[in-house]
Amino acid sequence: MEKLDINRYFGKSFCCPYCHSRHEIPVKKLFTKTGAIFSLPDIISKLIVGKNILILCDNNTYKAAGEKCEKVLSKSFNASCLILSSGKNKKIHAEEKYFPAILKKLKGKDAIITAGSGTITDLGKYAADKMKIPVISVPTAPSMNAYTSGVSAFISGTLKKTVPVKPAIAVVTDLDIISNAPIEMIKAGFADSLARSFANADWKLACLFTEEKFCALPYEITENLEASYIDKARQIIKRDKRMILKMMKALHLGGISMIIAGSSSPASGGEHLISHYLDMVAHKNKKDSFSLHGLQVGLGVMISAATYERLNKLDLSDVRYLLKNHKSKEHLNAHEFIRKNFGIEEELNKKLLLLNTLRKKLPFLWNKLKKEVFPMAKGSEEIKDILKNAGCPLKFSEIGVDRDLAYQAINYSRFIRPRLTVFDIAGELGILTDIAYQFTQ
Numbered sequence: 001m002e003k004l005d006i007n008r009y010f011g012k013s014f015c016c017p018y019c020h021s022r023h024e025i026p027v028k029k030l031f032t033k034t035g036a037i038f039s040l041p042d043i044i045s046k047l048i049v050g051k052n053i054l055i056l057c058d059n060n061t062y063k064a065a066g067e068k069c070e071k072v073l074s075k076s077f078n079a080s081c082l083i084l085s086s087g088k089n090k091k092i093h094a095e096e097k098y099f100p101a102i103l104k105k106l107k108g109k110d111a112i113i114t115a116g117s118g119t120i121t122d123l124g125k126y127a128a129d130k131m132k133i134p135v136i137s138v139p140t141a142p143s144m145n146a147y148t149s150g151v152s153a154f155i156s157g158t159l160k161k162t163v164p165v166k167p168a169i170a171v172v173t174d175l176d177i178i179s180n181a182p183i184e185m186i187k188a189g190f191a192d193s194l195a196r197s198f199a200n201a202d203w204k205l206a207c208l209f210t211e212e213k214f215c216a217l218p219y220e221i222t223e224n225l226e227a228s229y230i231d232k233a234r235q236i237i238k239r240d241k242r243m244i245l246k247m248m249k250a251l252h253l254g255g256i257s258m259i260i261a262g263s264s265s266p267a268s269g270g271e272h273l274i275s276h277y278l279d280m281v282a283h284k285n286k287k288d289s290f291s292l293h294g295l296q297v298g299l300g301v302m303i304s305a306a307t308y309e310r311l312n313k314l315d316l317s318d319v320r321y322l323l324k325n326h327k328s329k330e331h332l333n334a335h336e337f338i339r340k341n342f343g344i345e346e347e348l349n350k351k352l353l354l355l356n357t358l359r360k361k362l363p364f365l366w367n368k369l370k371k372e373v374f375p376m377a378k379g380s381e382e383i384k385d386i387l388k389n390a391g392c393p394l395k396f397s398e399i400g401v402d403r404d405l406a407y408q409a410i411n412y413s414r415f416i417r418p419r420l421t422v423f424d425i426a427g428e429l430g431i432l433t434d435i436a437y438q439f440t441q
């Protein structure tokens with residue numbers, strides 16, 4: 001099949017050559033280049049009605065991009081900055097408490113520009129959605145893929161909520177700005193982007209069991225891009241702009257993938273659950289996250305790669321034997337633990353039903369999984385080398401996660417979301433504990 005040029009479909013709906021459904025991409029303009037910020041007035045004037053614009057940023061992102069946005073827009077727009085701060089030297093987190101101030105400032109505004117990374121983007125997208133005005137995203141770091149996505153994640157009370165919102169109408173990424181981001185954020189984006197092959201494999205795997213529709217478009221549109229930078233990590237961490245450009249484009253398409261799929265599936269599989277689990281534990285203990293999202297995901301990717309590799313070595317008779325002989329005592333401990341510690345009863349019950357289906361269908365689907373799904377995932381040695389070249393953490397201890405917690409995250413994180421991943425197959429066959437053991441020695 002001829003590759004579809006996704007760039008032609010921004011702001012449009014189209015019939016998908018892979019799954020034959022209609023997909024819609026509400027993001028109208030993705031503009032990623034050196035000096036992109038100078039095109040901001042031109043881009044905005046074509047997309048919005050009105051002249052009143054609020055630029056949302058924090059102290060750091062004001063210096064990196066907010067101030068520049070204000071300056072380039074000053075001639076033809078009425079633009080002002082709202083700089084969020086959280087007291088001296090404290091980092092801003094995406095928390096509900098900022099919304100009243102943002103919503104108040106948005107009264108009478110025609111659009112909002114989010115000049116920042118994850119936190120500012122999440123806060124801005126949600127507030128704009130509430131006010132029904134367009135968002136223009138100006139990323140300050142190539143640290144994750146949510147600039148183009150249709151969800152906003154923030155802390156509400158003690159819970160981390162992920163809410164569907166209207167995606168940005170345009171994402172204007174200035175290469176000069178993002179390549180000067182803190183180096184840890186660049187590494188984080190790189191590691192987050194490695195989730196692609198594993199998340200898509202997990203998605204396809206889940207669809208085989210649940211008979212939901214899988215679409216290969218997200219996997220396909222990012223394949224060539226990923227191949228062009230994945231082995232160039234050393235250049236990326238030297239801030240090579242050509243490589244950072246490719247990586248950022250891949251991250252942006254990762255966000256678009258989630259819009260196409262109508263869920264986070266093509267960008268977030270089991271590897272992300274490990275990161276989410278660590279965040280839940282940190283949050284429960286009223287602490288900051290252990291590390292940046294992408295760096296935690298990088299560790300999850302290593303576990304995912306090892307799990308796929310291990311499963312690929314099993315043949316159907318092994319699977320039948322393991323299914324019959326695995327006593328799920330560990331399993332019951334996990335349920336009790338999740339219930340007691342996180343109180344996510346509904347998700348857990350849904351997951352347990354899915355696991356019944358998985359155990360029943362696994363022998364029948366095994367050869368298909370081996371043929372069509374397992375080969376999508378990259379090998380574990382390759383992943384380790386790639387992460388090593390990028391200077392990303394390779395061990396949980398490097399991000400302050402001790403052995404017990406790492407063991408727990410690998411074994412239990414699969415129960416926090418009602419979606420099947422490779423960890424569920426390994427868990428039901430009783431080999432996930434081995435993998436967890438191997439990674440915590």
Ligand SMILES: [Zn+2]
Pocket residue numbers: 016017018019020021023215216217
């Ligand atoms: Zn499709």
Ligand SMILES: [Zn+2]
Pocket residue numbers: 144145192195267268272293294297
């Ligand atoms: Zn991610």
